[in-house]
Structure formats: structure tokens, C-alpha cells
Amino acid sequence: MKVVVSIGGSVLVPEPGADRVAEHAAVIEDLISEGCRIGAVVGGGGVAREYIGAARDLGANEIELDQLGIDVTRLNARLLIAALSEESVTAPALDYEEASEALRRDDICIMGGVAPAQTTDAVGAALAEYIDADLLIYATSVPGVYSADPNEDADATKHDRLSATALVDAIAGLEMNAGASAPVDLLAAKIIERSGMRTIVLDGTDPDRIARAVRHGDHEGTDIVPEGAGAEPTYWASDER
Known part of the structure; x- marks a missing residue:
């Protein structure tokens, strides 16, 4: 089973330290030992935002800021x-x-950012499409895709299942609201829609949640299901063992 895991920088490195990184690495190696082929894409997180904020104050333009963010994602990688x-x-x-x-x-396979004006969300989706992955997982700091930003709206509800087209609509709605935060960006959502990639968005702060999702499809996040697909994939990683 080929799997791409996109790990948010704030998930992998919430603060300087080795523990969370080591836990995610152990899960990746366990899945590989069980026969999975893993590509991991790592985001920049809070460190990238701090550097970008400082560079913006110093007069850097947006492309320079993007490149700085890419450099941080590669350090995290x-x-x-x-x-x-x-x-x-x-x-x-x-x-x-x-x-x-x-x-x-x-x-x-480990990656950070690739090019300016493209987030690691989009890199993860593009990598999954490029290698024809069986599953794409977004390990974020929130439990899934919501109807609104749960940090801003107490009435926001989590979607358990969305079509790829509905994901695009949901993310577009979130990104129209200034200050709102979406777990996956719009370009990534459109790549998922185009490719028909089976995708799970989940809370990856505990890396064991990633392992359960890959092995059994067991998670409390949001399933992004390609148009015309059944309720479940034809198999999970545990079925290959």
C-alpha cells in the first residue's frame, strides 16, 4: 500500500524538542516494516510563521517569504x-x-516545500497524485474538516465524510472568512478532487492515530471519498499482511 502522510509543522515540532519527532518516525518505520511504502511531507508550523513575520517586517516580498517558509519545512524534514x-x-x-x-x-521519501506560492498541503496532494498513492493522510492539529473554523465559531460541526467536490466547497467557504483557518488549503483540495485521491484529515498530534488510519481505516477525522467510490476502500494496509 502506497501512502502519503502530510504532517503539519506544528504537529511534528510544536516546540523545539525530539520526542514528538521520534514518535512520528517510529510510526512511519512500523508501517514500512508491515509492507507500506511511505512518502512524508512536512510543514513549517509556528517556526515558519515566526520567521516569515520577522522577514515581512524587514521588507521581504511575498516570494522571498515563501522561499523562507520552504527552507523551514526542509529543516523540519x-x-x-x-x-x-x-x-x-x-x-x-x-x-x-x-x-x-x-x-x-x-x-x-521525505519532503518539505517545493516551490513558492504552494503550501505543503498542496505538495502532499501532488505527491500522492504523482506516485499514484492508495491513500493520502493529513495529520493536522484539528480533528478533521469543519463547517466553520472551530476556533472562531462555537457552532462549527465536524464533517465525518465529504466528497472531494464538497471538500473544495467547504475549504473555499472557510478561506473567504478573514482570519479563518482551514486544515487543508484550497489548492490541495482541488488536486484531491482532480486526482480522485482517497484522503483522510485527522488530528495527528498522537501519531498512533495515523497508524490506525493506515492499517484499518480507523479514525475520528474526516473521510474524503472520490466520486463514485464505495463507503470503504477495497483494502487497508492490514489486509496486505
């Missing part, structure tokens, strides 16, 4: 690589072709 076994890759893949080649060699 290197932290994850450092926590993996010595047989892992030694540096983040810089593009989709390099990432795909790593997976063909049965290496773990």
Missing part, C-alpha cells in the same frame, strides 16, 4: 530524517521526481 533509521534517505527530496525515485528504491 531533516529533523524527521534524523529520527529515522540509518537506512533512510539522508536529505529531503527537492521535487516529485526525486521523491518518486526514492520510493521506487523502497526508501522512505
Whole structure:
């Protein structure tokens, strides 16, 4: 089973320290030992936002800010690589072709950002489409996709299941509200819709939730189901063992 896991920077590195990174690395290696082929994309999180804020105050333009954010995502990716076994890759893949080649060699594929004006949400969706993954997981700091930003609206309700088209509509609605935060950005949602990629958005602060979702489809997040697909995929990773 080919799986892409997009891990938010604030999920992987909520503050400087090794524990959370090591826990996510252990889950990735466990899934690989069970036969999964894993690509992981790592975001920039709070550190990226702090650097971008400082650089904006210093007069950097938006492309320069994007590039700074990419650099931070790659630093976070290197932290994850450092926590993996010595047989892992030694540096983040810089593009989709390099990432795909790593997976063909049965290496773990780790990426950060790729290009300005593209978030790691979109990188995760594009990588999943590029390698024809069976499953895309967004490990975020919220439990799924909501009808509104739960940090701003006490009446926001979580969607247990959405079509890819409904995901695009939901994210577009969230992003129209200034200050609102969406668990997946609009470009990523459109790539998911285009590719028909089976996707799960979940709270990844406990990495065991990622493992359960990959092995059994067991999660409390939001299922993004391709048009015309059944209620469940034809198999989960546990069925391959």
C-alpha cells in the first residue's frame, strides 16, 4: 500500500524538542516494516510563521517569504530524517521526481516545500497524485474538516465524510472568512478532487492515530471519498499482511 502522510509543522515540532519527532518516525518505520511504502511531507508550523513575520517586517516580498517558509519545512524534514533509521534517505527530496525515485528504491521519501506560492498541503496532494498513492493522510492539529473554523465559531460541526467536490466547497467557504483557518488549503483540495485521491484529515498530534488510519481505516477525522467510490476502500494496509 502506497501512502502519503502530510504532517503539519506544528504537529511534528510544536516546540523545539525530539520526542514528538521520534514518535512520528517510529510510526512511519512500523508501517514500512508491515509492507507500506511511505512518502512524508512536512510543514513549517509556528517556526515558519515566526520567521516569515520577522522577514515581512524587514521588507521581504511575498516570494522571498515563501522561499523562507520552504527552507523551514526542509529543516523540519531533516529533523524527521534524523529520527529515522540509518537506512533512510539522508536529505529531503527537492521535487516529485526525486521523491518518486526514492520510493521506487523502497526508501522512505521525505519532503518539505517545493516551490513558492504552494503550501505543503498542496505538495502532499501532488505527491500522492504523482506516485499514484492508495491513500493520502493529513495529520493536522484539528480533528478533521469543519463547517466553520472551530476556533472562531462555537457552532462549527465536524464533517465525518465529504466528497472531494464538497471538500473544495467547504475549504473555499472557510478561506473567504478573514482570519479563518482551514486544515487543508484550497489548492490541495482541488488536486484531491482532480486526482480522485482517497484522503483522510485527522488530528495527528498522537501519531498512533495515523497508524490506525493506515492499517484499518480507523479514525475520528474526516473521510474524503472520490466520486463514485464505495463507503470503504477495497483494502487497508492490514489486509496486505
